[in-house]
Amino acid sequence: MRAFMRGLILSIFVAAVALPGLAGCGNGPGSCVSGALCECSGGTDCYQGCADGDGCDLLCHNMVHCGGVCGAGCGLECHDVNDCSADCGDSCAISCHNTVSCGAFCGANCRYDCVDVNRCGVRAGSGSVITCTSVTTCAVECLGSCQVICSDTDSCAVSCPAGAAPLSCTNGALACGSC
Amino acid sequence: MVLGVVLLIPAGAADAREGLIVHDTRTPIDYALELEPHLLAGSGPPGRGVGSGGGIGVRASFVIAPEGFIRGLNDSIALGIGLDYSHYSPAYGFYGYRDQCLHFEPGPAGTQVCTDVTSNGGSYNYVFIPAVMQWNFWLTDRFSAFGEPGISLYHIGNYGFSASPALFVGGRLRLADRITLTARLGYPTLGIGVSFMM
Numbered sequence: 001m002r003a004f005m006r007g008l009i010l011s012i013f014v015a016a017v018a019l020p021g022l023a024g025c026g027n028g029p030g031s032c033v034s035g036a037l038c039e040c041s042g043g044t045d046c047y048q049g050c051a052d053g054d055g056c057d058l059l060c061h062n063m064v065h066c067g068g069v070c071g072a073g074c075g076l077e078c079h080d081v082n083d084c085s086a087d088c089g090d091s092c093a094i095s096c097h098n099t100v101s102c103g104a105f106c107g108a109n110c111r112y113d114c115v116d117v118n119r120c121g122v123r124a125g126s127g128s129v130i131t132c133t134s135v136t137t138c139a140v141e142c143l144g145s146c147q148v149i150c151s152d153t154d155s156c157a158v159s160c161p162a163g164a165a166p167l168s169c170t171n172g173a174l175a176c177g178s179c
Numbered sequence: 180m181v182l183g184v185v186l187l188i189p190a191g192a193a194d195a196r197e198g199l200i201v202h203d204t205r206t207p208i209d210y211a212l213e214l215e216p217h218l219l220a221g222s223g224p225p226g227r228g229v230g231s232g233g234g235i236g237v238r239a240s241f242v243i244a245p246e247g248f249i250r251g252l253n254d255s256i257a258l259g260i261g262l263d264y265s266h267y268s269p270a271y272g273f274y275g276y277r278d279q280c281l282h283f284e285p286g287p288a289g290t291q292v293c294t295d296v297t298s299n300g301g302s303y304n305y306v307f308i309p310a311v312m313q314w315n316f317w318l319t320d321r322f323s324a325f326g327e328p329g330i331s332l333y334h335i336g337n338y339g340f341s342a343s344p345a346l347f348v349g350g351r352l353r354l355a356d357r358i359t360l361t362a363r364l365g366y367p368t369l370g371i372g373v374s375f376m377m
Contacts, residue, residue, distance in 0.1 A: 047280040049296040067280065067293045085280075085293040103290025121288030139288035157287075 032056040040066060047085070050074060054089070072107065090125065114138065126177075132156060142166075145177025207320045208357060210376035213240040213257065215361055217372025219265050224367055225343035226335050228267045228303035236263030236370065240313050253317040259327060263307040263368060307367060308332040309345045321353040331367055343367060 032038035032048055034055035040046035041062045050056035050070040057075040060066035067085030068076040070092065077095040078084035086094045086104040096102030097115040103122070104112055110128040114120035119137045122130055126144025135153045140146070142160050149172065150156035158166040160176035169179035215238045222231040240259040247254030280293035311329030318324060331345035347365030354360055357376040363369060 045279065047278050047293050047296045049278055051302070065280075069293060069296045083291065085283075085286075085291060087292055087294045101288070101290045103286035103288070103292040105284075105286065105292050105294065119288040119290060121286045121290035123287060137288050141287050 032058060060084070076104075078102070094122075096120065108144065142176040146175065147179070148174045150174070207317055208353070208376045210357065211242050212377045213238075213242075213374050214377060215240070215372045215374040217361070217363070217370040219263055219368045219370045221265060221267070221366075221368040224265070224267050224303070224305055225331075225333060226305075226341050227297065227338060228305065228335060230268045230302075232265050232267030232303075232305075234263060234265030234305075234368075236261055236265075236307070236368075238309070238370075238372075248314070255315045255317070257313040257315065259309070259311045259313045259329070261307070261309045261311075263305075263309070263370075265305045265307065265368060266302065267305060268302040303335055306334040308334075311345055311347065322350065323359075324348070324350045327363070327365070333367070 032050050034050065034052035037057040037059060038048055040048055040060040044064045046060050046063060046066045048058045048060065048068045054071035055073045056070050058068035058070060060068070060078045060081065062080045064081065065083045066078055066081050070076065070088040072089040072091055074088045074092045076086040076088060076092065078099060079097045080099070082100045084096045084099045084102040086106065088094070088106050090107035091109045092106050093111045094104050094106060095113045096117055099117050101119040102114050102117050105123045106112060106125060106128065108125035108127050110124045112122045112124060112128065112130045114131065114135055115133045117135050120132050120135050121139045123141040124130060124143065124146055126146065128142065128146045130140050130146065130148045132138030132150045132153050137155045138150050138153050139157045140148045140159070142158065144161060148156065148158045156174065158174045158176065160166050164176065166174040166176055167179055169175050173179065217236055217238065219234045219236055223229065238259055238261040240257040242255060242257045244256035247256055278297045281295040281297060282293070283291045284294050286292040309329060309331040311327040313325050313327045315323055315325045325348070327345070327347040327349070329345045330342055332340055332342050334340050345365070345367065347363045349361060349363035351359035351361045351374060359374040361374045362371045
């Protein structure tokens with residue numbers, strides 16, 4: 001009986017250590033899965049996440065507030081909303097159009113397109129390309145090298161790392177780093 | 180699960196007709212430890228998860244007061260600790276979901292950027308560690324019932340440990356000398372299993 005009890009207590013201990021690790025697999029914030037297009041429309045608020053972390057396509061439209069949170073390699077699109085928000089990792093494609101505001105944080109090699117929007121604001125990593133078209137205010141914070149293309153904007157403000165002034169490129173873009 | 184409970188209740192009623200022993204002072208099975216592997220089901224888990232799910236687990240109940248709390252009544256007290264694993268999915272829930280933003284940060288141009296969302300839509304793997312006081316009532320030679328108030332620690336995916344209240348009621352149907360079919364209703368999980376009395 002004593003040996004059995006020792007075995008039992010040891011088994012419980014091993015399982016207690018092992019099972020939380022098992023529970024850690026395959027979870028992330030949000031409802032969408034990698035590779036799937038997850039659409040949210042109607043109502044007032046909808047904020048989607050990517051349960052697999054990376055690789056989700058998140059779309060929201062025709063509501064008041066919406067946004068997406070995702071890891072790398074994600075697509076986030078919103079249109080016909082008041083406030084759109086996007087937070088993602090590297091190599092994301094973010095598209096906002098026909099919104100009042102569109103705020104975004106993205107990692108390296110991000111593509112951000114803001115069209116027919118009142119306020120576009122983005123903080124982007126190195127290698128990103130930001131486009132603001134038909135925008136009242138476009139504010140971009142580049143955390144590394146980046147290119148910002150503004151057309152038909154009232155204001156196009158670009159801040160570069162270490163307070164460096166953005167370069168004016170021959171193609172009309174503003175750039176941090178090199179054109 | 181419910182079927183198990185449904186099976187236990189008439190069995191207990193039949194045994195009741197065979198002769199109540201509720202007023203004996205000792206339990207009909209002399210044991211120090213009840214070891215119960217079981218299957219689980221649950222809905223509306225504590226914490227972030229939603230939906231319904233199922234899993235497996237084991238409960239060890241150590242008898243700490245064979246005479247129970249009530250003199251002249253056939254009750255006993257055990258300290259139960261368990262380890263349960265359960266997978267939950269909103270696909271099996273009773274209601275829909277829409278994730279919400281948990282945290283906004285100010286972005287350029289006066290924008291607000293959501294940086295964390297709820298995980299209601301995802302599937303969740305829970306590990307529960309219930310710790311309960313098990314109050315047993317040995318109604319007949321073959322049937323016993325119990326209540327289990329306590330607490331359940333739980334671990335969800337990447338979100339660490341939390342705790343929730345735990346409350347169960349259940350019954351056992353004796354299948355052999357030291358083996359019973361055991362069903363448990365309550366929160367956060369339901370369960371049906373086989374108890375080995377040692």
